[in-house]
Amino acid sequence: xxxxxxxxxxxxxxxxxxxxxxxxxxxxxxxxxxxxxxxxxxxxxxxxxxxxxxxxxxxxxxxxxxxxxxxxxxxxxxxxxxxxxxxxxxxxxxxxxxxxxxxxxxxxxxxxxxxxxxxxxxxxxxxxxxxxxxxxxxxxxxxxxxxxxxxxxxxxxxxxxxxxxxxxxxxxxxxxxxxxxxxxxxxxxxxxxxxxxxxxxxxxxxxxxxxxxxxxxxxxxxxxxxxxxxxxxxxxxxxxxxxxxxxxxxxxxxx
Amino acid sequence: xxxxxxxxxxxxxxxxxxxxxxxxxxxxxxxxxxxxxxxxxxxxxxxxxxxxxxxxxxxxxxxxxxxxxxxxxxxxxxxxxxxxxxxxxxxxxxxxxxxxxxxxxxxxxxxxxxxxxxxxxxxxxxxxxxxxxxxxxxxxxxxxxxxxxxxxxxxxxxxxxxxxxxxxxxxxxxxxxxxxxxxxxxxxxxxxxxxxxxxxxxxxxxxxxxxxxxxxxxxxxxxxxxxxxxxxxxxxxxxxxxxxxxxxxxxxxxxxxxxxxxxxxxxxxxxxxxxxxxxxxxxxxxxxxxxxxxxxxxxxxxxxxxxxxxxxxxxxxxxxxxxxxxxxxxxxxxxxxxxxxxx
Amino acid sequence: xxxxxxxxxxxxxxxxxxxxxxxxxxxxxxxxxxxxxxxxxxxxxxxxxxxxxxxxxxxxxxxxxxxxxxxxxxxxxxxxxxxxxxxxxxxxxxxxxxxxxxxxxxxxxxxxxxxxxxxxxxxxxxxxxxxxxxxxxxxxxxxxxxxxxxxxxxxxxxxxxxxxxxxxxxxxxxxxxxxxxxxxxxxxxxxxxxxxxxxxxxxxxxxxxxxxxxxxxxxxxxxxxxxxxxxxxxxxxxxxxxxxxxxxxxxxxxxxxxxxxxxxxxxxxxxxxxx
Numbered sequence: 001x002x003x004x005x006x007x008x009x010x011x012x013x014x015x016x017x018x019x020x021x022x023x024x025x026x027x028x029x030x031x032x033x034x035x036x037x038x039x040x041x042x043x044x045x046x047x048x049x050x051x052x053x054x055x056x057x058x059x060x061x062x063x064x065x066x067x068x069x070x071x072x073x074x075x076x077x078x079x080x081x082x083x084x085x086x087x088x089x090x091x092x093x094x095x096x097x098x099x100x101x102x103x104x105x106x107x108x109x110x111x112x113x114x115x116x117x118x119x120x121x122x123x124x125x126x127x128x129x130x131x132x133x134x135x136x137x138x139x140x141x142x143x144x145x146x147x148x149x150x151x152x153x154x155x156x157x158x159x160x161x162x163x164x165x166x167x168x169x170x171x172x173x174x175x176x177x178x179x180x181x182x183x184x185x186x187x188x189x190x191x192x193x194x195x196x197x198x199x200x201x202x203x204x205x206x207x208x209x210x211x212x213x214x215x216x217x218x219x220x221x222x223x224x225x226x227x228x229x230x231x232x233x234x235x236x237x238x239x240x241x242x243x244x245x246x247x248x249x250x251x252x253x254x255x
Numbered sequence: 256x257x258x259x260x261x262x263x264x265x266x267x268x269x270x271x272x273x274x275x276x277x278x279x280x281x282x283x284x285x286x287x288x289x290x291x292x293x294x295x296x297x298x299x300x301x302x303x304x305x306x307x308x309x310x311x312x313x314x315x316x317x318x319x320x321x322x323x324x325x326x327x328x329x330x331x332x333x334x335x336x337x338x339x340x341x342x343x344x345x346x347x348x349x350x351x352x353x354x355x356x357x358x359x360x361x362x363x364x365x366x367x368x369x370x371x372x373x374x375x376x377x378x379x380x381x382x383x384x385x386x387x388x389x390x391x392x393x394x395x396x397x398x399x400x401x402x403x404x405x406x407x408x409x410x411x412x413x414x415x416x417x418x419x420x421x422x423x424x425x426x427x428x429x430x431x432x433x434x435x436x437x438x439x440x441x442x443x444x445x446x447x448x449x450x451x452x453x454x455x456x457x458x459x460x461x462x463x464x465x466x467x468x469x470x471x472x473x474x475x476x477x478x479x480x481x482x483x484x485x486x487x488x489x490x491x492x493x494x495x496x497x498x499x500x501x502x503x504x505x506x507x508x509x510x511x512x513x514x515x516x517x518x519x520x521x522x523x524x525x526x527x528x529x530x531x532x533x534x535x536x537x538x539x540x541x542x543x544x545x546x547x548x549x550x551x552x553x554x555x556x557x558x559x560x561x562x563x564x565x566x567x568x569x570x571x572x573x574x575x576x577x578x579x580x581x582x583x584x585x586x587x588x589x590x591x592x593x594x595x596x597x598x
Numbered sequence: 599x600x601x602x603x604x605x606x607x608x609x610x611x612x613x614x615x616x617x618x619x620x621x622x623x624x625x626x627x628x629x630x631x632x633x634x635x636x637x638x639x640x641x642x643x644x645x646x647x648x649x650x651x652x653x654x655x656x657x658x659x660x661x662x663x664x665x666x667x668x669x670x671x672x673x674x675x676x677x678x679x680x681x682x683x684x685x686x687x688x689x690x691x692x693x694x695x696x697x698x699x700x701x702x703x704x705x706x707x708x709x710x711x712x713x714x715x716x717x718x719x720x721x722x723x724x725x726x727x728x729x730x731x732x733x734x735x736x737x738x739x740x741x742x743x744x745x746x747x748x749x750x751x752x753x754x755x756x757x758x759x760x761x762x763x764x765x766x767x768x769x770x771x772x773x774x775x776x777x778x779x780x781x782x783x784x785x786x787x788x789x790x791x792x793x794x795x796x797x798x799x800x801x802x803x804x805x806x807x808x809x810x811x812x813x814x815x816x817x818x819x820x821x822x823x824x825x826x827x828x829x830x831x832x833x834x835x836x837x838x839x840x841x842x843x844x845x846x847x848x849x850x851x852x853x854x855x856x857x858x859x860x861x862x863x864x865x866x867x868x869x870x871x872x873x
């Protein structure tokens with residue numbers, strides 16, 4: 001697998017708003033990177049460009065690796081008229097990922113993934129019967145069902161309460177280590193970005209551009225102990241400061 | 256004597272004029288046409304007024320059904336097209352009764368294109384298309400089916416537009432023998448074949464005057480005056496100066512023309528619609544109980560009614576007609592056996 | 599018992615009793631306003647001639663309903679897949695919608711030979727547009743993010759239609775169906791009344807006309823009652839059937855298996871008013 005290389009990406013919306021201006025980024029395979037920034041900094045736009053949902057006005061987005069892309073939206077975005085299992089299996093049925101899997105095979109894969117996200121026993125439930133956190137887990141399972149090379153998450157835990165959010169974060173890290181995919185995680189929450197990622201890309205707004213990149217110095221295995229450690233808190237403060245700087249002044253600094 | 260009637264009439268009219276006029280509403284069964292001429296004449300030349308009646312004539316029309324207005328009390332007198340309506344009323348317990356029959360022959364006819372073999376009435380029942388309107392469909396069409404072998408498969412709804420008939424040489428449609436042929440000649444440029452139903456057993460009276468049973472019971476004088484004035488109106492219309500009456504009809508029905516009215520009057524006279532048969536001796540409007548019974552029997556035989564369903568005594572009352580009213584006013588008629596209208 | 603059950607039944611019963619009492623007390627003649635008892639008696643005695651007419655009207659209504667549903671849904675699906683097609687054909691659909699049925703029914707009867715086919719066509723013309731409009735709205739109502747999900751995984755237009763657009767459209771479709779049902783009955787009766795029919799191919803409208811021309815008011819009311827009952831039955835069917843379809847098995851550990859929230863039968867309705 002190669003690095004994901006973004007160079008000179010710019011994007012202007014049809015209404016004239018410059019969402020991204022000359023963004024360059026390099027992500028190593030298997031890395032967990034957060035995109036952190038205020039609203040309007042184009043972090044979601046960048047994610048969507050990488051997913052292939054839109055084409056940049058300038059620059060070229062590299063094609064995803066062989067396994068393709070998995071995407072977790074801000075809301076669970078489950079089909080309300082399908083069971084949880086059918087929702088998770090949906091990517092396997094759509095043309096791009098046909099793979100010639102039979103119905104029992106698809107079912108087995110979906111069930112396996114539901115087990116890994118902790119939704120065993122809820123395969124036949126309807127999305128509306130699940131709590132917010134459980135729906136997000138299903139959405140995560142769906143994103144992983146095609147074994148993607150690149151996993152994109154757009155503020156997935158924003159709507160959840162703090163405790164659920166922390167638990168989901170830990171579970172996400174577990175899944176990431178098991179899958180071995182590259183993860184790009186968009187958030188506006190400093191604590192979350194620092195806890196989860198190996199590198200935080202701080203962006204500034206109007207127009208969206210990379211302000212700074214901060215490498216996180218922490219053990220590979222993150223846990224509750226890390227959350228209470230001084231090292232964690234110091235790095236949160238540092239990243240906060242960078243974020244404030246990004247929100248107030250222009251300057252692009254790369255470390 | 257020739258002179259006796261006009262003098263007596265004049266004296267009575269003066270007496271009547273002294274009273275305040277009764278306001279009444281008379282509803283017809285179609286837009287104003289020559290077949291209504293006598294009524295408009297009585298209005299135009301003051302005959303109604305002379306009989307102490309302030310009459311307003313309310314037209315009917317293709318989408319208009321004036322008949323429920325009579326039992327509901329919204330009108331005082333109603334014109335109906337044939338006795339079947341009267342039979343239905345009596346059968347359903349609607350308390351209205353016929354008091355005069357202006358037409359001794361029903362002008363209802365079937366018309367066809369010439370040169371299509373329809374000159375013979377028997378050929379009509381094989382026609383592929385017979386255009387019949389809703390009103391007829393539920394009354395005399397049933398008689399045509401039963402007595403003359405017509406079938407529902409031929410029936411097409413007739414919406415009073417000549418287009419379908421004119422465009423299809425094999426089509427047959429209903430019409431008034433004193434009206435439709437004139438329109439066909441004007442719009443289609445040919446003279447249609449006309450088969451009068453009356454010539455084939457449909458022996459009903461037509462253009463009957465109906466009123467409520469309680470009007471007959473409580474105000475017989477009013478009924479008598481209206482009947483007499485209407486009869487006189489018809490006498491004058493057919494024999495005298497009808498321009499004023501025509502003008503009134505043209506005002507009510509702008510689509511009518513003077514030529515059509517005159518042509519229609521000529522047809523009425525030729526076919527003997529109004530003053531043939533008993534009317535020649537007993538006066539226009541004459542009715543005969545035996546004829547009503549006979550017609551009813553024929554309808555029972557045709558399956559339109561069950562025997563005993565209709566109490567024939569309630570269908571019509573003869574007390575207001577058969578008095579020779581109007582006889583002697585037209586040249587060449589028999590001497591009167593009738594008197595002037597007596598209250 | 600829940601108020602929903604007995605209050606409507608009670609109010610109707612009271613109204614009928616009041617009607618009966620009024621007719622007797624005010625001595626209203628039966629040819630003006632027949633009492634409910636008389637109307638019911640007439641339904642009983644005239645059933646021999648009313649039943650075939652009722653059956654005809656029922657077949658006409660249901661036939662038109664099915665055809666209008668098929669036509670409306672298929673056309674909406676085609677429009678959803680091809681914007682060009684939609685722009686090309688929508689004007690005609692709108693013209694059909696706004697042209698009053700009473701004006702064109704006689705014309706159709708002239709051009710089409712079979713009376714039943716003509717009446718079916720008239721009814722279809724009125725009923726299909728609400729189905730088209732509602733289904734189209736439903737197809738367009740799918741969540742934007744769900745659309746992106748489908749784009750992400752390379753769905754073909756057909757897959758998108760089958761698995762995203764059509765299921766999204768179901769609540770709208772059901773609303774449209776309820777309107778369509780009512781309109782099918784009304785349009786069928788109107789067409790027959792305006793254009794006329796004869797012989798065996800006649801429905802309750804012809805019975806009403808016939809009764810009116812023969813001054814048989816109780817019979818008019820009897821036929822009218824049957825029409826009303828048909829309309830009510832249709833309405834009940836179209837309300838009840840979707841609920842049965844939507845009832846599903848509850849998932850383990852969840853709240854009682856109630857209807858899914860998205861499947862609301864009170865979706866905003868496109869009330870394309872009828873003629």
